[in-house]
Amino acid sequence: xxxxxxxxxxxxxxxxxxxxxxxHPRIVDSSIGSEIGRxxxxxxxxxxxxxxxxxxxxxxxxxxxVKTTAVGTAGLAFMNWxxxxxxxxxxxxxxGKVIVARDDSATDGxxxxxxxxxxxxxxxxxxxxxxxxxxxxxxxxxxxxxVAIKINAMSAAAFITHEEVLAAIVNKLISIGLxxxxxxxxxxxxxxxxxxxxxxxxxxxxxxxxxxxGVEGGEGFDQKSKTTFLEGTEVRLARIITEANHLINVPVLxxxxxxxxxxxxxxxxxxxxxxxxxxxxxxxxxAIRPGGIAAINNLKAIKEKTRLIVGDSLFGIYQGxxxxxxxxxxxxxxxxxxxxxxxxQARIILNxxxxxxxxxxxxxxxxxxxxxxxxxxxxxxxxxxxLHRKKMG
Numbered sequence: 436x437x438x439x440x441x442x443x444x445x446x447x448x449x450x451x452x453x454x455x456x457x458x459h460p461r462i463v464d465s466s467i468g469s470e471i472g473r474x475x476x477x478x479x480x481x482x483x484x485x486x487x488x489x490x491x492x493x494x495x496x497x498x499x500x501v502k503t504t505a506v507g508t509a510g511l512a513f514m515n516w517x518x519x520x521x522x523x524x525x526x527x528x529x530x531g532k533v534i535v536a537r538d539d540s541a542t543d544g545x546x547x548x549x550x551x552x553x554x555x556x557x558x559x560x561x562x563x564x565x566x567x568x569x570x571x572x573x574x575x576x577x578x579x580x581x582v583a584i585k586i587n588a589m590s591a592a593a594f595i596t597h598e599e600v601l602a603a604i605v606n607k608l609i610s611i612g613l614x615x616x617x618x619x620x621x622x623x624x625x626x627x628x629x630x631x632x633x634x635x636x637x638x639x640x641x642x643x644x645x646x647x648x649g650v651e652g653g654e655g656f657d658q659k660s661k662t663t664f665l666e667g668t669e670v671r672l673a674r675i676i677t678e679a680n681h682l683i684n685v686p687v688l689x690x691x692x693x694x695x696x697x698x699x700x701x702x703x704x705x706x707x708x709x710x711x712x713x714x715x716x717x718x719x720x721x722a723i724r725p726g727g728i729a730a731i732n733n734l735k736a737i738k739e740k741t742r743l744i745v746g747d748s749l750f751g752i753y754q755g756x757x758x759x760x761x762x763x764x765x766x767x768x769x770x771x772x773x774x775x776x777x778x779x780q781a782r783i784i785l786n787x788x789x790x791x792x793x794x795x796x797x798x799x800x801x802x803x804x805x806x807x808x809x810x811x812x813x814x815x816x817x818x819x820x821x822l823h824r825k826k827m828g
Contacts, residue, residue, distance in 0.1 A: 531812030623705030695799030775811020
């Protein structure tokens with residue numbers, strides 16, 4: 436049973452005026468490759484799809500691109516954040532390219548099909564690299580290289596990065612020559628993070644370590660990575676990242692009560708020692724400060740060491756608290772190297788699900804802010820390939 440693929444193409448686009456742009460989704464039936472629908476976004480909604488455009492058929496693959504508003508002058512203050520570390524002109528390999536791979540047999544209830552998942556990940560990486568595979572993602576990897584895998588372990592009892600997704604990644608790293616003891620799976624030390632309670636025997640028994648930053652047994656933060664953010668606030672990156680040779684980001688598909696969504700960009704808030712800097716009141720609560728999430732992702736070590744993003748999208752949370760339990764099944768992985776492009780697509784998927792339930796579309800302004808800062812591709816440069824393995828019968 437193979438994948439059907441919708442070939443890459445750029446979406447048509449237009450402007451309402453110099454500040455407004457909006458996307459024109461195109462829904463495609465992968466079995467016959469024919470266009471079956473197209474509508475324009477409401478001019479009063481930026482970068483959001485009308486409810487009528489959400490899929491009526493869950494098995495349908497689709498092709499769509501987002502065109503979003505430019506960040507206004509009020510958001511330009513973030514351009515001064517982390518200026519000593521900014522690498523706005525450095526582009527990730529496969530800039531703007533996203534693979535959305537789905538397999539209807541990846542899950543059965545809460546059970547995960549490891550074989551299907553491993554195959555799905557391989558297919559996604561091959562599509563991303565145009566058939567060159569994992570060796571293209573890690574072209575010069577050595578057995579002694581260190582790999583840091585940033586997961587989302589917030590509210591560990593409810594909905595976190597799945598062990599099965601991590602096992603599929605670790606198995607591939609081992610297959611290309613990496614020593615498992617040189618792999619660290621980690622998250623931040625916020626009160627709700629419970630990574631130290633996780634066992635994950637499928638990877639820990641191979642020698643992979645699971646660590647929280649900033650706690651006893653963790654690796655702490657690198658003083659040499661100290662960066663001054665807005666209003667003189669200082670942040671330091673986790674030593675797990677600064678001492679690693681390679682970085683893999685494995686977020687979970689869900690909304691966030693303050694930032695709109697939490698996916699690959701927001702995931703790195705757990706990579707610094709002072710996550711309060713992204714909040715306006717500096718008390719780790721309240722509205723998100725413009726540009727904070729974008730600036731974190733523009734730090735040198737994160738930009739230079741990120742090799743792959745594997746968005747765990749087997750399940751998702753489309754509304755309510757990000758500390759909740761899964762609300763829908765997607766049976767997919769969102770794969771790329773560009774965190775902005777990946778998050779564009781994650782937002783579309785969540786808004787589609789919200790539309791099915793009559794819930795208003797959500798915003799996530801940090802995606803546009805990150806694109807403007809040069810962290811990833813702007814929306815008109817995003818190219819998405821959909822792979823969908825469907826159940827027979």
